[in-house]
Amino acid sequence: MWKLSVTLLVAALCFGGVLLFAWYWNGKPQTLIQSGQTEALTKTDTAEKTDPHSTLRRISSKAKAAIHLEGSYDEDEGSKDQVGWKSGQGQAFAQGGFRLVDNKIVIPQTGLYFVYSQASFRVSCSDGEEEGAGGHHTPLSHRISRSSESMGSDVSLMSAVRSACQNTAQDDSYSDGRGWYNTIYLGAVFQLNRGDRLWTETNQLSELETEEGKTFFGVFAL
Numbered sequence: 001m002w003k004l005s006v007t008l009l010v011a012a013l014c015f016g017g018v019l020l021f022a023w024y025w026n027g028k029p030q031t032l033i034q035s036g037q038t039e040a041l042t043k044t045d046t047a048e049k050t051d052p053h054s055t056l057r058r059i060s061s062k063a064k065a066a067i068h069l070e071g072s073y074d075e076d077e078g079s080k081d082q083v084g085w086k087s088g089q090g091q092a093f094a095q096g097g098f099r100l101v102d103n104k105i106v107i108p109q110t111g112l113y114f115v116y117s118q119a120s121f122r123v124s125c126s127d128g129e130e131e132g133a134g135g136h137h138t139p140l141s142h143r144i145s146r147s148s149e150s151m152g153s154d155v156s157l158m159s160a161v162r163s164a165c166q167n168t169a170q171d172d173s174y175s176d177g178r179g180w181y182n183t184i185y186l187g188a189v190f191q192l193n194r195g196d197r198l199w200t201e202t203n204q205l206s207e208l209e210t211e212e213g214k215t216f217f218g219v220f221a222l
Contacts, residue, residue: 003213006108008075013058015221017132027202033208041078046119060099062182063148064096064220064221065096065097065098065108065109065221066094066095066096066098066218066219066221067087067098067100067103067105067218067219067220068091068092068093068094068216068217068218069086069087069090069092069100069209069216069217069218070085070086070090070091070092070210070212070216071083071084071085071086071119071208071214071215071217072084072085072086073206073208073210074206075206078200079168081200081201081202081203081205082200082202082205083102083119083200083202083205083208083215083217084103085100085103085200086103087100087215091212091213092216096108096115097109097222098219100111101197102137103199104147104198104199105197105198105199105219106195106196106197107192107193107194107196107197107198107219108197109194110191110192110193110194111191111192111221111222112190112192112221112222113122113191113192113219113220113221113222114187114188114189114190114219114220115144115157115158115184115186115187115188115189115190115198115218116186116187116188116217116218117142117144117186117187117200117216117217117218118183118184118185118186118214118216119140119142119183119184119200119208119215120182120183120208120214120215121140121164121181121182121183121184121204121207121208121209122181122182122207122209123140123165123204123207125164125165125180138164139161139162140151140161140163140164140182140184140195140203140207141159141160141161141162141184141202141203141204142159142160142184142186142200142202143158143159143186143198143200143201143202144145144156144157144158144159144198145197145199145201146190146192146196146197147196147197147198147199148192148193148195148196148197149193149195150193157188157190157198158186158187158216159186160185160186162182162184163182164180164204164207165180165184181209189222200206200217
């Protein structure tokens with residue numbers, strides 16, 4: 001009788017071992033797959049957090065159309081009345097379909113846009129040229145113009161004129177003993193059409209300050 005009991009016990013243990021073995025191997029691949037998926041997701045998240053290009057792509061995909069250009073001037077290359085605008089250097093960039101063609105900003109879609117520009121100058125004023133002392137100096141001017149097929153002609157969007165030499169400091173101007181520093185800023189909202197082109201016209205380019213952040217031109221969609 002006891003032999004039969006031992007035999008049944010051994011059989012039960014063997015059967016239980018088979019079931020346990022089968023359960024282990026059937027469950028292991030799924031565990032490995034889940035673990036692999038988790039590891040892959042973790043690696044992807046880590047890559048996105050550490051890769052600046054991924055971050056920039058993500059931000060750019062959500063940002064509205066915009067362009068910001070930095071100004072430069074070379075007497076040997078530049079036009080007599082136009083600042084040379086550069087994209088892709090310093091703080092300059094273009095996204096959302098904006099393009100810089102022949103030194104002009106091309107509008108990507110019809111809509112409302114904020115257009116802005118700043119021109120900074122340092123003008124050397126000799127004795128007697130300061131206003132109020134009877135001298136004369138050509139005023140500084142800065143203009144943003146628009147070319148549109150729908151309008152049929154070029155028009156001026158914004159413009160401003162400032163005195164180059166003055167004997168009393170005003171807003172956006174000061175002297176450091178080597179000349180007068182002046183800044184002209186333009187900015188306003190306009191309804192623009194797809195394909196419109198915007199450009200600037202500026203005098204006294206030989207006096208233009210082109211250090212980063214001093215002379216710029218840009219547009220962004222609203």
